[in-house]
Structures are given as C-alpha cells and as structure tokens.
Amino acid sequence: MQTLFFRYRDQRLALGERTLLMGILNTTPDSFSDGGEHASFDQAIRHAHLMVEQGADILDIGGESTRPGAPTVTVEEEIRRTAPVIRELRRSLKVPISIDTTKAAVAAAALAAGADIVNDVSGLARDPDLPQVLRDWQAGCILMHMRGTPATMRELTRYEDVVGEVGAALTDCLRLGMERSGLDEEFFMLDPGIGFAKTAQQSAQLIAAIPRLRQLGRPILMGPSRKSFIGHFLDQPDPHQRLWGTAGACAACALLQADVVRVHDVAEMRDAIRIADAVRHHLIAR
Numbered sequence: 001m002q003t004l005f006f007r008y009r010d011q012r013l014a015l016g017e018r019t020l021l022m023g024i025l026n027t028t029p030d031s032f033s034d035g036g037e038h039a040s041f042d043q044a045i046r047h048a049h050l051m052v053e054q055g056a057d058i059l060d061i062g063g064e065s066t067r068p069g070a071p072t073v074t075v076e077e078e079i080r081r082t083a084p085v086i087r088e089l090r091r092s093l094k095v096p097i098s099i100d101t102t103k104a105a106v107a108a109a110a111l112a113a114g115a116d117i118v119n120d121v122s123g124l125a126r127d128p129d130l131p132q133v134l135r136d137w138q139a140g141c142i143l144m145h146m147r148g149t150p151a152t153m154r155e156l157t158r159y160e161d162v163v164g165e166v167g168a169a170l171t172d173c174l175r176l177g178m179e180r181s182g183l184d185e186e187f188f189m190l191d192p193g194i195g196f197a198k199t200a201q202q203s204a205q206l207i208a209a210i211p212r213l214r215q216l217g218r219p220i221l222m223g224p225s226r227k228s229f230i231g232h233f234l235d236q237p238d239p240h241q242r243l244w245g246t247a248g249a250c251a252a253c254a255l256l257q258a259d260v261v262r263v264h265d266v267a268e269m270r271d272a273i274r275i276a277d278a279v280r281h282h283l284i285a286r
Helices: 041-054 075-092 104-113 130-137 162-181 200-208 210-214 228-234 243-255 266-285
Strands: 004-008 011-015 020-026 058-062 097-100 117-120 140-144 188-191 260-263
Touching (some): 020 041, 020 266, 041 075, 041 266, 075 097, 097 104, 104 117, 104 130, 162 200, 200 228, 243 260, 243 266
Parallel strands (some): 020 260, 117 140
C-alpha cells in the first residue's frame, strides 16, 4: 500500500502501514447518536482520555451537530463548547486534535487552544475566511464531500455516478483549498462523506470504492460510525444498536485501504480494524 503523508503544524504523519482511529467527541446536546453524553467539561475530558487509552490515534472535537435537520449554533456557543476542552486536552494528551467545524472563527479559537487539524464537512465551501486560518496556523485540513446543509442534504442524493462525482468534487475541493490557503497538498486529507447527501446504497458504493478514491493521491478518511446506512441494511433505527454493523463497516474500510476511520466506539473498532489490517497485509503481499 502506498505511503501518503499528512502534515499539520510542524508534524508529518505517515499513513498506509495501518488504519488509524479517529475518536469522536461531541460536546453537543443534540448529535444523532451521543447528544448530551459528553456535553459537560468533565464528561468530555474523561471520555477523551478513555478513547486515547482504548487506542484512538486522533481526537475529533465537535460543538455543532451535523445530523440531518440539525439547527445551527452561534460562533460564540460553538467556541464555548469546544475551546476549553481542547485547551485541557492539549495540556494532558499528545495525540493530534481535530476541530470539527465549518466556521473560521471557531477553527481559529480551537487552533489557538491547541488543536492541530480542521475537519470541515463543507469542504471549505461554507466560510471564505477558513483557508486563511489554515494558512496562519499551518493546520492540517480534512475536506469532506457534502451537498447542501444538514437541513437539506436528504433531498440532494441524485447522482449519475456517485463515485465519479464525489471524486471529482473532492479533487476540486483540494485544488481550491490549496489555492486559497497557500498550503501544499500534504496538509489535506479527503472524506467522501458517508451519509451526507448519500443514500444507503451510495454510502456502500463509496466504501467499496476506497481504492479508487485513494488514487486521488491524498489520504482517505471514512466516517461510517452508527450512520443511517447501517440502520437501513440492518433494519435498526436506534443508532446505539448499530455497534456490530459499524464494526463490519469499519473492517470493510480498513480492508479496502482507508487511512483513517472516524468512530464513536474506539475499543471495539480497534479490534475489528486490527484483524482487517492483518488480512489486508496478506492480500497485498500476494
């Protein structure tokens, strides 16, 4: 498997040897599967430390839900929910920290507090000031594919060729992100946006197409954890009952050479991914 490099601040991370785990920490009252569980400062800090102990390689901190139909949150509230948590985690942990936001001011506050990476579900389309923040802080950036907003994305799932169109859109995002930020391609990672303006079948197609997406030349992050496409295939409406379905999806992502998988349940997904990685290495050796 080709080694790809991802840069953030003064660090350069080699990807490809194994699938990395990004642990999700939502400091929100309304996220689709864990809203309110880690909304207090102490809860958030405890859970972040637990995820790192369980094997999380990166932490992704979010202060605004991106579930379908989620209301918007003010910049001030999003900063209030995330910056103090990031500041404490930066003091006590060494793993890279990502801020999950589309807002330049939130990203800047998070980076000032010690975050390393900006995870933007809009692919830098929402806030024209965000590329300059990336440049100022030499921050890594995850560009995700999405159509519309959380309020409208369910109506925007018509594609002629979902893999080709998502790949082309991510290529454009990368080119524009590099131009607007002045950063080279190593500062960017790509996410096809499982469940974001995608049907269940389209989400499955994008997982199957990870080797094709990786040909775009950048690391690929996949976020299948507890998503509605798993509920669709399992006929399981409760996100909390999608653990084994998520394990199957994460194992498939790892087997197909995803570089990073973004998950809620770190310990369980760590085990699933370790087995998939072991099998993948033998497949490649053949």
